[in-house]
Amino acid sequence: MDKISINIARKIQLLIQGESIPYGQLKSKVINQMIEDGILNIKLQGRSRKTIFTAKPEAVINFMSSHLGINDLKTYINNEESGLTRAENIIASSNSKSSTRRTFKGxxxxxxxxxxxxxxxxxxxxxxxxxxxxxxxxxxxxxxxxxxxxxxxxxxxxxxxxxxxxxxxxxxxxxxxxxxxxxxxxxxxxxxxxxxxxxxxxxxxxxxxxxxxxxxxxxxxxxxxxxxxxxxxxxxxxxxxxxxxxxxxxxxxxxxxxxxxxxxxxxxxxxxxxxxxxxxxxxxxx
CATH class of the missing domain: 3.40.1360.10 (Dna Topoisomerase Vi A Subunit; Chain: A, domain 2)
Incomplete structure (x- = not known):
């Protein structure tokens, strides 16, 4: 799975907070995978305008943790803004809450x-x-x-x-x-x-x-x-x-x-x- 850019990370954070994002602003393999898995939903507004939203923000959070190793998206965004490398950021954001979050399978x-x-x-x-x-x-x-x-x-x-x-x-x-x-x-x-x-x-x-x-x-x-x-x-x-x-x-x-x-x-x-x-x-x- 590709790492996510800071722009996509910010958009995902907005989705978790309950906002809808225009489909054209979410071009990413990670987004496509979450749509395919049913974690993100597409809504048609008007004749052709599509927006993305989620009815299950906790499923998005679990996906970020289990597929990308990002246990704290806010920390990931802050670290990206601070100039950490992607590898350093994944480690930092994963460790920040590793003691309080468990990812379940099954x-x-x-x-x-x-x-x-x-x-x-x-x-x-x-x-x-x-x-x-x-x-x-x-x-x-x-x-x-x-x-x-x-x-x-x-x-x-x-x-x-x-x-x-x-x-x-x-x-x-x-x-x-x-x-x-x-x-x-x-x-x-x-x-x-x-x-x-x-x-x-x-x-x-x-x-x-x-x-x-x-x-x-x-x-x-x-x-x-x-x-x-x-x-x-x-x-x-x-x-x-x-x-x-x-x-x-x-x-x-x-x-x-x-x-x-x-x-x-x-x-x-x-x-x-x-x-x-x-x-x-x-x-x-x-």
């Missing part, structure tokens, strides 16, 4: 029926109490039965209330995994096991893009996109027109090379000029 899992698992050959049962999750740190040594379906959930609300959505899934053994916090650990693990992966995200252009770019391209035919049988009825009753308007122009080609089910879903977006957030399935109990 991902959260959840289930509504117990799932038998192994870590380093030792058996254990994944069976979180309601309101708790299991965190898998040593994912390289984490194994589950090959027949267990893995369902990736994009939204924390849906991940929290999986019991309200049990009727949506027919598999006897299911392990739910959380896309948040975003990292490549989850995909790395999914690539190493034979299990099928079902992506349960928002029913909008961005949700399909996340599935395509973050999962499908790496998992190929092991990955599929979850679409409820009554999706048309849900879009008619609970669809969001603003969501459609803000996304469709910048995602015109999102369906290219995808399957007919996803193409049909996108045709429903265009038919009703609406998209659907997955939280609806929790809120209305459908």
């Amino acid at each position: 991902f959260l899992v959840n289930c509504f029926y117990p799932v038998q698992a192994r870590i380093k050959g030792l058996k254990f049962v994944i069976e979180p109490l309601e309101g708790t999750y299991t965190y898998i740190h040593n994912f390289e040594d984490f194994n589950i039965p090959a027949e267990t379906l893995i369902v990736g959930i994009e939204n924390p609300e849906n991940f929290r209330f999986i019991g309200k959505q049990a009727h949506l899934f027919e598999a006897e053994s299911i392990l739910f995994v959380s896309r948040y916090p975003q990292s490549k650990d989850l995909v790395t693990w999914l690539q190493s096991i034979p299990n099928k992966y079902l992506h349960f995200g928002d029913f909008d252009f961005e949700g399909i893009r996340i599935f395509r770019d973050e999962y499908l391209q790496h998992l190929k035919n092991k990955a599929s996109f979850f679409i409820p049988q009554n999706i048309e009825e849900l879009i008619i009753k609970y669809g969001n027109k603003g969501l459609y308007d803000s996304q469709y122009k910048s995602n015109a080609s999102v369906a290219l090379n995808l399957n007919s089910d996803i193409e049909n879903l996108i045709s429903l977006f265009h038919k009703y000029k609406k998209c659907l957030e997955q939280e609806v399935l929790v809120e209305v109990g459908l």
Whole structure:
């Protein structure tokens, strides 16, 4: 990963503070990687003006630490302004808070029926109490039965209330995994096991893009996109027109090379000029 310039570092600090930055001011491989990982988001304003923002500043902070070794961005910026070399600055900004910040690897899992698992050959049962999750740190040594379906959930609300959505899934053994916090650990693990992966995200252009770019391209035919049988009825009753308007122009080609089910879903977006957030399935109990 390339080191970041002081200009990009200042822009990232503003994003962490909740500001939006014009897309044209953030030309950097680091920025592109955070967009690809879903840590930074693109918003279309007007007909063509794009801005970058983040809804999860803590994920940006974690990315800076784990990918660039920068544990304190403010210190990094101050050191750049003071004329330290890049190498000296990375060391200084990393050491400044190394005793108070820990970078975690791995991902959260959840289930509504117990799932038998192994870590380093030792058996254990994944069976979180309601309101708790299991965190898998040593994912390289984490194994589950090959027949267990893995369902990736994009939204924390849906991940929290999986019991309200049990009727949506027919598999006897299911392990739910959380896309948040975003990292490549989850995909790395999914690539190493034979299990099928079902992506349960928002029913909008961005949700399909996340599935395509973050999962499908790496998992190929092991990955599929979850679409409820009554999706048309849900879009008619609970669809969001603003969501459609803000996304469709910048995602015109999102369906290219995808399957007919996803193409049909996108045709429903265009038919009703609406998209659907997955939280609806929790809120209305459908």
